[in-house]
Each structure stands twice: as structure tokens, then as C-alpha cells.
Amino acid sequence: MIKALIVDDEPLAQNVIIQFAKDIPNLEIIATCNNAMAASSELQESHADLMFLDVNMPRLSGLDFLKNLSNPPLVILTTAYTDYALEGYELNILDYLKKPFSFERFFKAIQKAEEQVALRKAQSQDSESDYIFIKANKKAIRISFDSICYIEGLGDYIKIHLKGDHFVTNLSMKKMEDLLPTTDFYRTHKSFIIRLDQIQSIVGNQVEINGKKLPIGSSYRQSFLDLIGKHFIK
């Protein structure tokens, strides 16, 4: 699944991508932003694999925004201008879509993105270990991923819930989400990441883990239920 962010100041231009994404099962639009500032805080908040970025926006142009971004996701520039292609490629963009663009052309760009996302995942999994050290209670504590039940966000801190134990450490939800293997963990709420094999039941807007009922956020709900749906025996 590719998680993508749309950054464009024109609602109808956003709509084109939203409509096209409906026909691509592997593409999920996690947020739409009207300007670079909103995109910047969205990227700090949640994990995105891909960003559709309009070049010409008020306040801060898409390219200036991209230049100042440390650790950007994959970027597809979308613009009515043809003169930014070169500058864009110097910034390592994945593709360049000239508005208006066809579904076929859009799909080609998404296929490129899929390859890159798969490659990035494979690379990170090679180097990935199955544990981390966190700072808590003035100690460096080793947490192995398979001991985690779920993670709770508390502003600048997170609370890692293990079976019968928990630790609070100074980390953001976004950072934690990036560290965890996406095959085993899932963000179900602004303040919750759960380990999928710990789910006991799902009732309405809540998921039950380790005897605790955790809320499912409205913007995370559909993609989470889609994921669960794949295992649903009717």
C-alpha cells in the first residue's frame, strides 16, 4: 500500500488525483493540504511514502518547500508549468505530471512509485533489526518488537505497552511509526499504533488489544478495515 499526500492550492486540482486514486487499490490518499505549511506539519504527523506536489502555490512554492525538506517522501510534481522539470529532477523527484494529465499517465507514475517503495522497504528491512533501545527511567531499555502490544502517543512522548509492562520515552509517533516494520504494525489512530497479531476483536470504532479497547481514528478507519477485510471469513 502506498500512502500518499496531495499538496495543491486548488480544490479541483486535488479532486483529479482523488478521483484517479479511487481506481488504484494500492494507493491511499492520507491527506490533502492547501499549502506547503500544512504539508510540512502533516509530514511530521504521519508517515507518507509519496507526495503529489504542485509547484506554484502562494507563500511558499512547491520547489522551495521541497528543497528545505529533510528526509522527503517520493515526490511527483504536478503543475501547469513545463519549465520546472529540470529543476525538479535536480531535486530527485520521481516524476513530473503536466496538468491536465490522463489516468494512464498518472498510473505510470504510480507504478514507478510502487517500485521505489518496494525497493526502499527491502533495503530498510535488510538493515532492520527486530529490537530497539529506548531511554526510559534513566536506563537504556531494550524493546523487542514482538513484545509490543501497542503504542500510545502522549504529545512529545510515547508510551510503549508490553504485556504486563509499559515504558514512557521521548519519541514522536511519526518516528516510532517509521522504525516499526509495516508488515506487523499499523497506525489506527492519531495516538495509537497497534501490533496486528495482538488484535483480539474489533467492535464498532474500537479495537481490543490485551484487554484494552482502543479507538480507531476516523481518517484511519477505512484503510484499516480494508486490511482486516482481507482476513475476514464470512
Add this chain to the structure above:
Amino acid sequence: MEREKLEAELTSLKAQINPHFLFNSLNNIYSLSLINSPKTPEMILKLSDLMRHVLYESRENFIPLEKEINFTRNFIELQRIRLSDKTTINFEIEGAIPNKLIVPLIFEPFVDNAFKHGPKSLDENAYINIKIKIDPQWLFFEVENNFETIDYQSDKPYGIGLKNAQKRLEYLYEKDQYDLEIIKKENIFKVQLQLQLKTIP
């Protein structure tokens, strides 16, 4: 010789629609068509009327006022669909439109400027008020918009489009035939233009 030079200079100053405006408008109409919006046919007509005006009707130094006002109306409607509903746009015409002549595309740079710098910089309470009042010898045009003040810190006070419009007025009208005021006060930008309408010879 002197006259030819002047003509050449005038041609280079002639207001031209930004090609990006056309592509962005096409993209917005494309977006409407993807969701089968009933607005689609109407917007295609507005865009073709607008292009006809820019490509053919505006070739003369002076053109009928009615055509210029129709163009302005289409331009505003096409700009309007680019924005969210959070912006209030008013376009008022007062007085009957007489059978007079005006310099083509003279309102466009001012209207374009209002759309470019106003509503897109503000998250809410953005407005653009455009007024045309006809005397009938004189025309009063006013466009007012609010904007986010931080946007202007790095920007030049106003762009090349507004400067060109100013120069075209200088070339084509005597000093006592027009008056242009550009006012920037706090978070409000306002352009006021008074223009003596030419009589059809």
C-alpha cells in the same frame, strides 16, 4: 518612424493572458468532467469565449466596452472555480453599458492580481469586490481584496502585469482622460481606475 516605434512598444505591452491560467482552467474543467459535474459545459463555453476575446477581439487598440465587460465576467467565473467556497467574490455593474470603446484587457491584470494574491494566501474570510460604474462618458472600475500581510514581505509591491497596464494607459489616453490609483493599506489592496470612454467614430 517614431510612430512605428511606439506601435511596436505597445504591442509588446499588450496584456496577454498567462498561459498557465489557460492550462489551470483546463485542468479544473477536466476535474469537473471527471465527476460529471453539470457545470462542465458552461465552463467550456466561458473558456472558449474568453479565448476568442484574447486571440481575436482584443487585437485593436480600442474595442467595444460590452465585449470587454463580458470577457471580465468570464475571467472572474473561471477564477472563481479555482478557489474553495471560503472566498466571497462580488462583481457589480452599475449603469447601462453604452455603445462606447475601451482599451482591451485593461481590467484583467488588476483582477488577476487580486485573485493571485488575495484568497489563496488567506485561510478564511477572504474577499474580492469588483465594481464597474458607468457614467456614461466615464467608467469607474474598482477592485479590492484582502491578503495575508506576510506574503508581501519578500514580494515586489506589484508585478509586471500592473506596470504594463499603467504604461498602456499612458500611451493610449491623454493625462486628463484617465486616473489610476493603486492603494495598499494594511491587509487591503485596492485599485481604482477612472477612464473616459471613447466614442465609436
